[in-house]
Amino acid sequence: MTYQAVLAVLADPTRRQVFERLRDGPQPVKLIAAGLPVSRPAVSQHLKVLKDVGLVEERSEGTRRFYSVRREGLAELRDWLDSFWDDALLAFKIEAERSHRRAKGRKRDE
Amino acid sequence: MTYQAVLAVLADPTRRQVFERLRDGPQPVKLIAAGLPVSRPAVSQHLKVLKDVGLVEERSEGTRRFYSVRREGLAELRDWLDSFWDDALLAFKIEAERSHRRAKGRKRDE
DNA sequence: GCTTACCGTAAGTTATGACTTACCAAGCTG
DNA sequence: CAGCTTGGTAAGTCATAACTTACGGTAAGC
Numbered sequence: 001m002t003y004q005a006v007l008a009v010l011a012d013p014t015r016r017q018v019f020e021r022l023r024d025g026p027q028p029v030k031l032i033a034a035g036l037p038v039s040r041p042a043v044s045q046h047l048k049v050l051k052d053v054g055l056v057e058e059r060s061e062g063t064r065r066f067y068s069v070r071r072e073g074l075a076e077l078r079d080w081l082d083s084f085w086d087d088a089l090l091a092f093k094i095e096a097e098r099s100h101r102r103a104k105g106r107k108r109d110e
Numbered sequence: 111m112t113y114q115a116v117l118a119v120l121a122d123p124t125r126r127q128v129f130e131r132l133r134d135g136p137q138p139v140k141l142i143a144a145g146l147p148v149s150r151p152a153v154s155q156h157l158k159v160l161k162d163v164g165l166v167e168e169r170s171e172g173t174r175r176f177y178s179v180r181r182e183g184l185a186e187l188r189d190w191l192d193s194f195w196d197d198a199l200l201a202f203k204i205e206a207e208r209s210h211r212r213a214k215g216r217k218r219d220e
Numbered sequence: 221g222c223t224t225a226c227c228g229t230a231a232g233t234t235a236t237g238a239c240t241t242a243c244c245a246a247g248c249t250g
Numbered sequence: 251c252a253g254c255t256t257g258g259t260a261a262g263t264c265a266t267a268a269c270t271t272a273c274g275g276t277a278a279g280c
Contacts, residue, residue: 004123011121012238013114023194029257042239044258063247063256071194078191081184084133122268139227152269154228173226173277 001054003077009053014038015046019055019069026059026068111164113187119163124148125156129165129179136169136178 010016014036021032029047033040047067050056055073059066120126124146131142139157143150157177160166165183169176 004126007117007126008121008123011118014238016114016117030255038238039240040257041241041259045238048258065257069194074191074194078188081188081191084179084181084184124268140225148268149270150227151229151271155268158228175227 001073001076003080005053006055006073006077009049009055012046014042015049018043018046019050022056022067022069026066028061028064028066030064032067111183111186113190115163116165116183116187119159119165122156124152125159128153128156129160132166132177132179136176138171138174138176140174142177 010019017036018032021027021036029040029043032047033043036043047056047058051058051067053073054070056067057070059068120129127146128142131137131146139150139153142157143153146153157166157168161168161177163183164180166177167180169178
């Protein structure tokens with residue numbers, strides 16, 4: 001998904017909380033909603049948005065649905081941010097342009 | 111500034127346009143506003159928000175004010191994104207955890 | 221000094237989207 | 251099968267924030 005969409009989706013505080021909660025591993029909706037200051041339907045709506053933009057994925061298990069982080073959903077935004085570092089055009093204020101390229105050691109997901 | 115604030119600020123499409131325009135180097139408000147679909151005061155308001163969050167800086171030159179990108183304003187958000195890659199807790203779905211730390215070669219701004 | 225360019229701020233309007241409650245569907249459990 | 255759990259969706263409410271126009275203030279130009 002475009003970095004623009006990802007930015008818009010992650011901008012909301014409670015939606016970001018939902019997302020960050022999934023760092024602890026896949027979780028059913030009920031569990032995610034517990035501890036958050038909003039109702040369960042609200043969490044469902046946030047999860048839908050997160051899923052539509054590719055930031056989470058869903059796996060059904062009986063009546064429960066486990067959501068988990070899709071790291072690749074963040075890739076485009078990360079690349080956009082990185083582009084500000086090897087952006088030659090920003091050399092206006094930087095005395096000497098360091099000619100490093102993108103960082104190594106980080107495997108590209110997409 | 112916190113990555114949360116930066117996310118919220120960059121979420122708005124026209125504000126992001128304002129920000130990206132500054133990639134071409136420092137520009138006065140009038141010039142930034144030209145070509146954007148909103149009024150000049152609107153651009154001023156966006157610039158204020160961008161400045162408050164540390165994403166741009168301002169330099170006065172006569173009656174004009176040149177705005178430019180502050181790369182460091184993006185640092186915290188970039189680090190947050192990176193943290194999803196060396197996040198050990200995300201090892202749920204990843205078969206083998208690659209134990210790389212933060213990428214080298216990218217000088218930290220803050 | 222008067223006018224003109226540049227820009228920030230105030231005030232008011234409006235659309236968007238983040239909530240809520242209510243409802244419905246689907247699966248385990250007895 | 252009846253009842254309970256889980257969770258998605260609909261509809262409606264409400265606050266926020268992104269705009270607009272109007273105004274004021276400062277620096278340059280004549």
